[in-house]
Structures are given as C-alpha cells and as structure tokens.
Amino acid sequence: MLIQGFLQTAPGVFAIFYHHALGKTTAKKADDQALSFILGTEIATAVYFLITYFVITFFVAENHFLNDTFLWVMSGIFIALGIFTFFYYFKLGKKNKGTTKLFLTRHTAENFLYHATHNKNRTDTILLGFLATTAEFVFTLPLFIISSVEILNLSPRFNFIFIIAYIVVATIPLFTIRTLFRTGHNLAEIQKLRVKKKLLFRIVLSISYIALGVLTFISGVI
Amino acid sequence: MKDEAKILKIHCKALGIPSGSAEIFIKKSITAAEKSLKNRKIITKNDRVRAITKELKKYNKDLAYVYENYNKII
Numbered sequence: 354m355l356i357q358g359f360l361q362t363a364p365g366v367f368a369i370f371y372h373h374a375l376g377k378t379t380a381k382k383a384d385d386q387a388l389s390f391i392l393g394t395e396i397a398t399a400v401y402f403l404i405t406y407f408v409i410t411f412f413v414a415e416n417h418f419l420n421d422t423f424l425w426v427m428s429g430i431f432i433a434l435g436i437f438t439f440f441y442y443f444k445l446g447k448k449n450k451g452t453t454k455l456f457l458t459r460h461t462a463e464n465f466l467y468h469a470t471h472n473k474n475r476t477d478t479i480l481l482g483f484l485a486t487t488a489e490f491v492f493t494l495p496l497f498i499i500s501s502v503e504i505l506n507l508s509p510r511f512n513f514i515f516i517i518a519y520i521v522v523a524t525i526p527l528f529t530i531r532t533l534f535r536t537g538h539n540l541a542e543i544q545k546l547r548v549k550k551k552l553l554f555r556i557v558l559s560i561s562y563i564a565l566g567v568l569t570f571i572s573g574v575i
Numbered sequence: 576m577k578d579e580a581k582i583l584k585i586h587c588k589a590l591g592i593p594s595g596s597a598e599i600f601i602k603k604s605i606t607a608a609e610k611s612l613k614n615r616k617i618i619t620k621n622d623r624v625r626a627i628t629k630e631l632k633k634y635n636k637d638l639a640y641v642y643e644n645y646n647k648i649i
Contacts, residue, residue, distance in 0.1 A: 365649040372641070376585035452647035462649045539590045541637035544644060 354522040363485040364526045370469040372540040389475040393482020405497035431566030439559035604630035
C-alpha cells in the first residue's frame, strides 16, 4: 500500500486540476471539487482492489493457484516493475531534467491535461480521479493481487480494516497536496518540490518493487 | 493571443496575483514576446511559450515557471 502512495500520475493530475480550479472558481468550490477528485481515486482503488480480492478468493477456493508457479510469476512481475520504474517511470534525459513527465504516452498526458483544465462539475472530477488511478493499473494490479493473498492469511475481522487502510494510504499524497494548496503554497512551489524529489521517488519505487519480488521469491522457495 | 492571455489570467488567479496588475503585465509580456518573434519566418508553439516565459520572468517568476512547465507536469 505504501508503494501505491508513491505513484505519481494521480498527484500530477490532481495538482494541475486543483491549480486550475483555484484559478477558475472560488477557493471553497475548488476545494469541494478537489475532494470529488480524491473520492474518484478512492472509488477506483476500492473497486479494483475488491474485484481482485474476489477473484483471488474464488481461485483459492478452487485450489487453482497459490502454488510455486504463482509465486515465481509474481516475483518476476515485481522485479520487472522495479527495473521499469527506475529507468522508465519518469521520462529521463536532458530535455526532461526539470520536469516530472511520466511514462504515459504524449496523447494520454495531453488528454489528462485537457480534462484537468476543462472539467465542469463533480461528476467530471470524480471520473478524472477514476481515470488517473486506472492509468497506473499496470503498477497497481500486482500490488492488489499480493495484498489480497496477504489478506486471506489474516483473521476475517481484520480484512475490512486492511482494505480501508489500503485505500486511505493510497490517497495520502492527494491530501498532502490539498493541504499544501490550502496553506498558501502554489503550483510552482509544489512542482519544484516534486522535481526535487524525483530521484527519491524512483529509488523508493524501484527498491520497494524489487524487495517485494525477492520476498515473494523467497517465500515460494521456502 | 487571446487563449494565452486567458490561460495566464487563470494561472494568476490561482497564484494569488492581483488581477489588475496581472492584466497589465500579461499584456506587456505578450506584446513584447510577439515583438521579439516578429522577424522569424517560422514560429512554433514552443517558441511562443519560451518568448512569453522570458518576458514573464521580469514580472513574476512563479507565473513564468507555471506557464513554462504546465505541459510537463504529467
């Protein structure tokens, strides 16, 4: 759940959206719309997580997997994601040195930018949050799978608490950006901070994925 | 020019720059940028952004930064 907190698409879209909303409407209305965006990301996380959990529960009941092959595959996916996040999650190179451009294709990024600046009501905003979370599905799906497997090992009474905790932790960066805006920071300051921490994000994401891969592999061998 | 001025006004409001002074320096920046690009045969969108950013830096660095990096956040 901490790994998902470090993913950057939703915070990037949120920062642009909130900045634009502040420029177009009153602070109160912008704040209201920002909460709708956060709600959208929470709904997306909850929906994807619960669907994954349901599928995993079904397969476990049928004894289809959770064997060595499953753990090896998951381990491989995590290590591949670890390598990908270090080299390709942020677009690197001289041209992108002072930016936080992500792995998304140019058209997808332009599409997000367009929707972040042209949304008109709460429904649009909720959908934008949903889409921003969906864009990182490749990175979050393996996390949902492994978390679901972990939940199955817990006592049933903790399942609900774990799922709630997962959703809350995933949206902490959005609440942090909202608090920064509310306390008088502007987009320039927030963006400069994100650029400054870009290397940290890459290292944390990469190491976390690889560590998760190694742990999954070890648990499979043992 | 109208679109650029509109976007810049939105940025100014979000950054907390008073609208009166913002309107004046947005107009000045765009006019000066257009003047500097006058002799070029081909002008790309990036050329315009660079020229306007250069002028905006004289008045407000935060606004110049946001305008320059607006498309590079996601």
